[in-house]
Amino acid sequence: KACVIGGGWAGFGAAWQLLKHGFDVTLLDSSPDPGGLSAGWRTANGRAVEAGCKGFWRHYGNIDALAEELGISPFTPYTSSAFYSPKGKEVEAPVLGDLPRLPTPFGTLLYTSPYFTQLSVEDRISALPLAIDLLKYNATVESYLEYDDKSARDVFRGDPTNGRLGASEALYEQFLAPILCALMFAPPEELSASAALDVLYGYVLAHQDDFDVRWCKGTIAEEIFTPWVNKMRELGGPDVLLGGRRVQTVELGEPGARARVVASAPNGTSEIYDADVVVMATGVGAARGIVSSSPELCECPDLAGIKDVPSTDVIAVRLFLDKQVRLPNMSNVFAGFPLGGDDAAVNVAGTFFDLCALHDEYATIAADPRDDVRAVVEVDMYNAGAVLGLADAELVDVALRDVLEGCVPGCVPSDVRVVDSSVLRFKGGVTKFAPGTASLLPKTRVGGLDNFFVAGDYVWQGPDSHGARGLSQEKALVSGLCAADAAAEW
Numbered sequence: 001k002a003c004v005i006g007g008g009w010a011g012f013g014a015a016w017q018l019l020k021h022g023f024d025v026t027l028l029d030s031s032p033d034p035g036g037l038s039a040g041w042r043t044a045n046g047r048a049v050e051a052g053c054k055g056f057w058r059h060y061g062n063i064d065a066l067a068e069e070l071g072i073s074p075f076t077p078y079t080s081s082a083f084y085s086p087k088g089k090e091v092e093a094p095v096l097g098d099l100p101r102l103p104t105p106f107g108t109l110l111y112t113s114p115y116f117t118q119l120s121v122e123d124r125i126s127a128l129p130l131a132i133d134l135l136k137y138n139a140t141v142e143s144y145l146e147y148d149d150k151s152a153r154d155v156f157r158g159d160p161t162n163g164r165l166g167a168s169e170a171l172y173e174q175f176l177a178p179i180l181c182a183l184m185f186a187p188p189e190e191l192s193a194s195a196a197l198d199v200l201y202g203y204v205l206a207h208q209d210d211f212d213v214r215w216c217k218g219t220i221a222e223e224i225f226t227p228w229v230n231k232m233r234e235l236g237g238p239d240v241l242l243g244g245r246r247v248q249t250v251e252l253g254e255p256g257a258r259a260r261v262v263a264s265a266p267n268g269t270s271e272i273y274d275a276d277v278v279v280m281a282t283g284v285g286a287a288r289g290i291v292s293s294s295p296e297l298c299e300c301p302d303l304a305g306i307k308d309v310p311s312t313d314v315i316a317v318r319l320f321l322d323k324q325v326r327l328p329n330m331s332n333v334f335a336g337f338p339l340g341g342d343d344a345a346v347n348v349a350g351t352f353f354d355l356c357a358l359h360d361e362y363a364t365i366a367a368d369p370r371d372d373v374r375a376v377v378e379v380d381m382y383n384a385g386a387v388l389g390l391a392d393a394e395l396v397d398v399a400l401r402d403v404l405e406g407c408v409p410g411c412v413p414s415d416v417r418v419v420d421s422s423v424l425r426f427k428g429g430v431t432k433f434a435p436g437t438a439s440l441l442p443k444t445r446v447g448g449l450d451n452f453f454v455a456g457d458y459v460w461q462g463p464d465s466h467g468a469r470g471l472s473q474e475k476a477l478v479s480g481l482c483a484a485d486a487a488a489e490w
Contacts, residue, residue, distance in 0.1 A: 002026070002487060003261045003275035005247050005290065007034030009473050010455035011281035012228060013480025016066075018279075019235045021488040026273055028245040028263050030286070033221075034229070043320075047373075048219050048361060049422040051429075052316040052380040053353050055213040055331070057203060058097060060474040062481065067224070070231060074223035076358055078212045082329040083178060084407035085336045090174050091116045092329065097209035107208035118174055126168040127176075129158060130197075134205065137197050144194050144462040148438035152180060152188035152196035178335030181349035184471055185312050185382040186432050195433035198461060198469040215331065215358045245271065247286075250278055250294040252452060259451060277487040281455040281480055284309050284431050302447040305440030309458055311428035313388050315381040317399040318355075320420035323413040324366075325375040325404065330357040332407065339402045340394060345386040352403055353378045373419050379403050382430075392423040430471055431458045438462060444483050450490060455483040 002018045004011050007029030015027045027034065042048055056063060056075055067074060082092045092115040099111050109124070116124065133155055137147040147155065156176055158166020167176055177188050183199050184191055204211050216223050232240050244266035251260040261273045280287055288307050291297040335349035355376040356366045362376040379399035381387065387398065396418060404412050441460045446452050459479045461469040466482060468475040 001258070001275045002277045002279065002484075003028065003259070003273050004279045004281055005029075005250075005261065006280065006282035006286065006456070007031065007241065007243070008281070008283070008456075009476035010457070010480040010483075011279075012225070012232075013477040014279045014281050014453075014455050014484045015236075015240065015480075016228070016232060017481045017484030018277075018487065019232060019240070021484060023277075023488070025232075025236050025240050026275070027241045028247055028261065028273065029241070029243050030246040032243045032266075034241050034243045043420050043422050045420050047320060047365075047420055047422075048222065048359075049318045049424070050219040050221060050316075051424055051426065052314065053215065053331075053351065053355070053358075053378045054220065054473060055215060056473070057210065058212040058214075059202065059207065059210045060472070062468070062478050063474055066228070066477070070224075070227050072224065072227050074216050074218070074220075075214045076217055076330075078214045079330050079358075081213065081331045081333065083175070083333040083335075085118075085174055085178065085334070086406070087118055087174070089407075090118050090178075093211055095209075095212050097212045099208075101208055104208055105205050108204060108211070111208075119170055123168045123171040126166070126171050129165040130156065130167065130200070133193075134197055134201055137194055138463060141463050145438055147197065148192045148194040148462075149436055150193040151435050152191040152193045153177075155193040156188060156196070178333065178349050181335055181347070181383060182333045182351060184433060185314065185430050186434070187347045187349075187383060190383075190432070190434055192433045192435045192437055194438055194462065195470065202467070202469055213331065215353075217358065217360050219359075247282075247290055248293060250280075250290060250297060250452070252278070252296050252449060255450070277451045277453065277490065279453045279455055279480070279483045279487060281483065283429070283456065284311055284458040285428055287454075287456070287458070296449070297452070300446060300448055302449075303442055303454075306442060306458075309437060309440050310432040310434045312382070312430060312432040313384045314426040314429045315384045315388065315395060316422075316424040316426075317379045317381070317395055318422040319375075319377045319379070319396065319399060319418055320373045321375040321377065321412075322372050322417045322419050323374055323415070325354070325377055325413075325416075326411050327352075327354045327377075327404075327408055330354045334403055334407050337402055337406050339381070339387050339398050340390055342386055348381050348384050348386055350379065350381040350384075350403070352380070352399075352407070377404065388425060388427060392421070395423050396421050433471075444479065445486050451487075453483040453487050455479040 002023040004027040245263040258274045339345040356362045442454045443460045468478040
């Protein structure tokens with residue numbers, strides 16, 4: 001019997017794999033309808049929204065396998081993406097998988113060269129010294145931790161005084177820094193060099209087409225999680241997933257005894273769930289609370305670092321407009337803008353999307369003459385602490401004027417009306433891989449706690465870990481599958 005705590009990609013992955021291993025599974029999640037950060041909502045007018053728009057890169061093989069297993073086709077074709085700074089469009093990433101394959105990294109360098117509008121060839125070539133770091137940083141646990149203690153900025157920019165070359169200032173400021181902020185939700189000076197190199201390798205350099213990205217044709221909750229939940233209930237019964245249960249403590253008990261997971265029920269009472277194995281698959285914020293309130297977990301050295309794992313803020317703004325918004329690309333990245341007129345907000349980076357071109361539901365709405373919506377746009381902001389305190393109306397204006405008009409002047413009609421909108425804030429909502437974070441991260445198997453396992457985007461990534469790394473849906477899913485396999489092996 002297994003108890004899984006948390007209902008996102010990691011929790012669903014763990015529950016799914018445990019069911020396949022023959023476990024009697026109960027998944028507990030605090031949300032009424034389990035779905036973690038990929039849960040979807042609807043506005044008061046019934047329009048679908050979710051916690052940001054997340055991409056599915058070509059190297060997400062486990063998510064692709066899951067979709068095939070569920071018999072669903074939830075994804076768009078792969079799309080090109082543009083990156084904008086206050087100087088204009090910096091680069092457009094083509095769909096590299098559609099082009100003849102060349103040895104890495106030559107295909108990436110050759111095929112993106114025509115799309116750089118602000119960077120010289122010399123600036124782009126200045127990234128080559130990073131190849132030495134990519135060969136060294138992940139060789140051993142010691143080298144990984146050594147790089148982890150440094151900031152990405154320090155490694156990427158180099159140290160000419162010691163004869164160590166790095167990326168040019170233009171390449172760093174106009175491309176590397178914004179891309180890292182969009183992929184890892186923080187600027188490079190606040191990121192671990194090891195974690196940044198993980199992302200640079202996994203998304204850009206490992207294979208020519210690794211940066212190719214596609215999107216869900218609707219909300220992830222409705223397109224992927226709903227059929228997944230239905231299939232799990234077919235396998236494990238109607239009570240395999242229980243929402244509205246906030247876990248309070250975990251009691252592992254004596255060796256050989258079953259663990260006890262205590263959770264608050266929707267009616268306010270406490271419920272106890274017995275289990276042979278427990279998988280904690282929550283976000284890092286919830287994990288801190290569970291560990292601190294559970295004496296056995298709190299006293300475990302391998303879990304002591306969780307309380308110090310940093311996190312960062314995210315804002316998701318979805319706009320329903322009565323006029324068409326003409327964006328050259330369906331998916332886009334932005335960085336470096338003083339959002340809301342605040343210079344402190346230049347470290348906020350993010351993404352924006354033409355959802356009518358990505359989501360089937362929105363395309364139908366925009367084409368319906370009976371509906372007053374003609375465009376649906378998503379603007380997601382990462383490392384968003386500088387603008388987190390703005391009112392909803394102010395954030396809507398930031399999305400329209402500072403982001404959309406700032407990146408693509410003239411794309412928003414002057415007389416546009418916001419028909420409906422959603423502003424979602426997630427303070428400390430995602431893990432921040434700051435320098436020194438790697439030594440704080442728990443591993444899937446927790447030393448000294450034989451029947452307790454951990455899954456989520458904050459589990460150890462480095463030598464001897466799975467290749468799925470960074471703040472990705474693929475890593476979260478894989479961590480859940482690995483926790484389930486470890487539990488079954490135990």
